[in-house]
Amino acid sequence: MAVYNIHGGHNPSGKIACGASDLLDESKEDRKIAKAIIKYLKKAGVKTYNCTVSNGKSQNDVLKKICTKCNQHSVNLDASVHLNSGRNDHKGDKKLGGFEVWATSYSGVKKEVAQRAVANMKKLGFTAHGDPYKKTSGLYYLNHTKAKALLFETCFVDDKDDYLLYKTTGPDAIGKALAEAITGKTIRTRTVAKITSVFKSSVLVKITGNATYGGAAKGKFIPSAYLNKKYTVTKVQTNNGQQEALIKQLNSWVPTKYLTIVK
Numbered sequence: 001m002a003v004y005n006i007h008g009g010h011n012p013s014g015k016i017a018c019g020a021s022d023l024l025d026e027s028k029e030d031r032k033i034a035k036a037i038i039k040y041l042k043k044a045g046v047k048t049y050n051c052t053v054s055n056g057k058s059q060n061d062v063l064k065k066i067c068t069k070c071n072q073h074s075v076n077l078d079a080s081v082h083l084n085s086g087r088n089d090h091k092g093d094k095k096l097g098g099f100e101v102w103a104t105s106y107s108g109v110k111k112e113v114a115q116r117a118v119a120n121m122k123k124l125g126f127t128a129h130g131d132p133y134k135k136t137s138g139l140y141y142l143n144h145t146k147a148k149a150l151l152f153e154t155c156f157v158d159d160k161d162d163y164l165l166y167k168t169t170g171p172d173a174i175g176k177a178l179a180e181a182i183t184g185k186t187i188r189t190r191t192v193a194k195i196t197s198v199f200k201s202s203v204l205v206k207i208t209g210n211a212t213y214g215g216a217a218k219g220k221f222i223p224s225a226y227l228n229k230k231y232t233v234t235k236v237q238t239n240n241g242q243q244e245a246l247i248k249q250l251n252s253w254v255p256t257k258y259l260t261i262v263k
Helices: 026-043 059-070 108-123 160-169 171-183
Strands: 003-008 047-050 077-084 099-103 128-135 149-156 204-207 231-239 242-247 252-255 259-261
Touching (some): 026 047, 026 077, 077 171, 204 242
Parallel strands (some): 003 047
Antiparallel strands (some): 099 149, 204 231
16 A cells, blocks of 8 residues: 655744745645645555654754654655745736656656646645756755655735635645545545535625636625625525535525625
């Protein structure tokens, strides 16, 4: 049976040697994604170790401690989760910074997992950042693990378009996509469709957050002009496990996670 090491990069947010922080906080989000990857790998019956470090005294110390943790286990692959920076696009230019993978070379399991990761992230909307298969001999982590290693750069912390897509998608879905890339299998989870009683016909609601449509238009962003106004729910349904309400005034389905009841 395959065994894996997973970790979120850098020290925790606010500490020395923490990750980049802008619209998104790398150290906070990479740990959420790493936790989700581990959760789904375990659901797939795969033994997984969390090698995230929270007590580094410097950047080099963090890297050394990560590699020490990784090298305590005999695994098929080490995977590091990061968020990128350098786009400096705070207003949004309708272009994504995108997803990429770093490795010293691409062959065998590294090539297979990297290709699946790029494909799975594309399905979630995360386009490739140029050639997504980046090669380097200059990253300490990639050079100091006993097992083959990959580093995932999920999206850009300082890109408004990446930020909106990340917030809409969420770390759990990203973690599942990357876990499936690692195993090469679909990881099925049992979900029970449950209609919350408060979301029912005639309930008044407002749409909040970075909301997207449900139904046939699932995934498309709802214009900001429609947010924070009173609407009436006419029906409730589940769409692939997602609870959605039909909004009378818009004649559109909206996931209930974006709705707040108005009393």
